[in-house]
Amino acid sequence: MLFLLFALYSFFYPIEENVRYRNENDELLRWSSANQPCSVEIDYGNIIVGSTPILGTDKYGMNYAYSLSRSLVTNLILSLLSVIPFLMIALSTAIFIGYDSQHRKLKISTNDTGISSLWNKNNIGLFMRYFVESIVRALHAIPQLLILIIVVVVSYRSLDNDLTRMCTIMIFIGILSAPKLIFLIVDRIAILERDEFINAARASGLPDSIIVFKHILFYDSSPIIFAQIIYVIVQAIMLETVISFLGYGMGMEHSSIGGLISQYRYDLPGVVGGEMMALYPMILLLLIAVAGNTLTKSFMEMRSD
């Protein structure tokens, strides 16, 4: 909740985009702490006397809280781009692989040799299921960073627009995160089938759509789904940082947390003239990770209860 409130800061104070904080010599006030007397330049001309904002100023003499808030908003919007394909693919594929509306056996008999047994039965539906399951397993087997590097490097040449490229990458992150949720839901369906829950629901005359969407996805699997959504959001924010750190970020005009870390990397403590305030984006990232982890845990505990 605090993160969302902080993200709203940049909406409430959009004017800060064109505000620069300067010292008495009219130089940009870089890495200044909060409530320091200074002159405030608005819209590149109007100068008034004031003080530095709540988190001080950043490397470029801007309101640091505004920069961080705007970056958080950018990252949250980008991560939502991951969540949409993630949910669409994960839910539809999990139901396709796991839910058997005609009571056919999904698992292939151990005496058969897989594909050949499927062809012998002349069952295209089962073969399709086996094929889709194999694709999901293949996606799960590829290390996420490796395939992401491939997508990033290829799209760097194919897509000129930074924002379009990052959006494409985020969609890929969503697709690549789907296998984990797919397997979790497939496992849940298997457990429900074993407990005769699905057979009982069918016997009571419930249509498949109600069983799938209401009982399996909403009642039984919603904590897992929400936990995974949080995981994907955090993962998308972290991977954006990695991509920006690799040098394939969105550039200066689209501020993001990864972009800020990348811009401040030579100002970090430990290097000559290092500045403690340059750590703020990393602290923000750390808080996002801890908040995400805690939320995921509480969703999983909710499921256990």
Added chain:
Amino acid sequence: MKKVILKTCTVLLLSLFIIFYILHSFEENSLLKLKYGNNTLLGFINWGMDFIQLEWGEIHSTGQILVAFGSNEYRVNVLEYLWNTIIYGFSGLTLAVLLSSLLAYLIVFLNLRFLKILSYTLNLFSGIHIIIFCFLLKIIFGHQEGFHILIIPIIAIGSYSFSDIYQYQLDQFIKLNQADFMIAARSWGDSIFLHARRSILLGVFSIWNSSMAIVFTSTIMVEYFFKIRGVGYAIDRYLIRPNLNNPSLSVESHFLMIISALIIISILTASLLKNILNLKLSNGNLS
């Protein structure tokens, strides 16, 4: 057994095809397209034949040949980089498995409640991305480049694997602790570990597989960050730096394909071995 091998081979072929498809089709002047033609499927088959014959192509920007053994200024030994990554990743994963299993064992079987705080803290840290740990190591310890002893714990904790393994082991151990044979063993005064070791081992093998890909990702990231000779370092040197410095160069598709193939083969081989061992353990062929 046959089914497991068939499944692994299918997954291997499909995952390689996915990567080949991206590298072959998404770039207009792809090096793979130039060498293997416009047909993706035929190109993939030809690439597979070349891969088996160890004709791995070359690095376009430097003209160095990709080889499996021996390196000099004209040849790049890919297996050497992979081997280093496997060693670091394996060490990190082993540490994560040992630490999480030990903590779960002590908490559940020996009832050492105070360790819960330690495990909670480690779980919390485990949710933090590895890149933050890399930054912290750089800032707090001033480590700039090369190997550092803290890199192994960073890989172990900073890749979500610790948290996943710990949660799994804790659930398994709680169930195991309530099992009839364990209650009987305790009442007879037998060693708990002696009776639990088989189930513990089965649990370790079950979670090893899912953590492999994540640990590889973390290891590559650490290698990239601290310029440690491994796959991450190779990716930086032969792929990212030339690509960023000269965007007109084609993407090093041959290099990426070989690196991806070798990593996926390593992961799937480990997974296959784990499955076979798991089957044997479940059947009681191994004690």
